[in-house]
Amino acid sequence: MTHTTEVVAVLKEFKDFIMKGNLVEIAVGLILALAFKTVVDSLVADVITPIIAAIGGQPNFDSLTLDIGDGEIRYGAFLNTIISFLIIGFILFLIVKAYNKMVEMSRRKGETEETEEDSAEVVLLREIRDSLAGRPGGGAPLR
Template sequence: MIKEFKEFILRGNVVDLAVGVIIGSAFTAIVKSLTDNLISPMLGIFLGKIDFSQVVFSVAGAEFKVGLFINAIINFLIIAFVIFIMVKIINKFLRTEKEEEPTTPSNEELYLKEIRDLLSEQQIQSDKNETNL
């Protein structure tokens, strides 16, 4: 059982996932800081202070902090947009135009093409015979 666990942990995709989670959490902290310290204040200049945290309604003594939820949605949308822009920029830099080398068809592909051509010829001849009748 320990051997199987060791194989599972050392498998490439588990290690890759762990690295992805660690980098993702660090990246989230960076983007949250960008949102909180740069983007939100900039939006505050143009739209006024965006803070719904005081919006609360009560029902039977229970407080529903709708404003905090709205703030979380706004932060999520800003973070998602920033990540979207960053991914587009990264993809633009990583994109390399690869020229596809013409590959020679395998024997299997050649046979299949011949069969296709023969079937096409048979269909054409069949259609001609039907029109002559």
Template sequence: MWKEFKEFISKGNVVDLAIGLIMGSAFTAIVKAVVDGILMPIISGLTAGVDYEDIVLNFFGAKLQIGNVINAIITFLIISLFLFIIVKTLNKTKKEEVEEETTKICPHCKSEIDIEATRCPHCTSKLEGFSEEIK
């Protein structure tokens, strides 16, 4: 059982997932600090000193903390924006993978056909480079 557990943990995808979760948690803490310490005070200053954390609605004796929801939404939007920028940047730097072609154009009728075809299924012309043998 210990051996199976060791094999499971040593798989690359489990380790990658663990690292991703830890880094995501650290990234969330950084973004939350930026939002709470820099952006929310700026937004509060622009909105005549409104502190969103102080916004509370009384609903039949229950206190609904609307300000905390607003802060969470702003934090989510900023994290989403940062992740979008990071993914977009990584995708630009990534080399485009060359896809292997699976079709070709018949030189006789110009129809798209399978790359391994020996005869065109549209015009039935024999294609060059293949012997008469049937596989």
């Protein structure tokens, strides 16, 4: 194999890998999640933190620090991150809960559609089964 054919084979493998449906869906989900994170960060920094600050008197959690010697622990920024995490976790919980409910409703709908009206083949197979069961020795498995 020449160097060029090896490169072409690797590129074809890479193209096949990239074009798989799940990988594309995961990439889109990741991009949306990153965009969603910026929205939640803004919600925390621009809406929730000022509301909490108005109640507690602290205008910005980022300024909350703890000095230990020459070091500074910025626990206020950590509090903002915790609030963002909790909001994202709660919203993801609601999304998963709604998704599971839709899947369950779809599953129930699929079951009722199949049981309410059987296809012609199912009716025919049941008639054949019933007629075979009525024969002498009926219902015995065929060998």
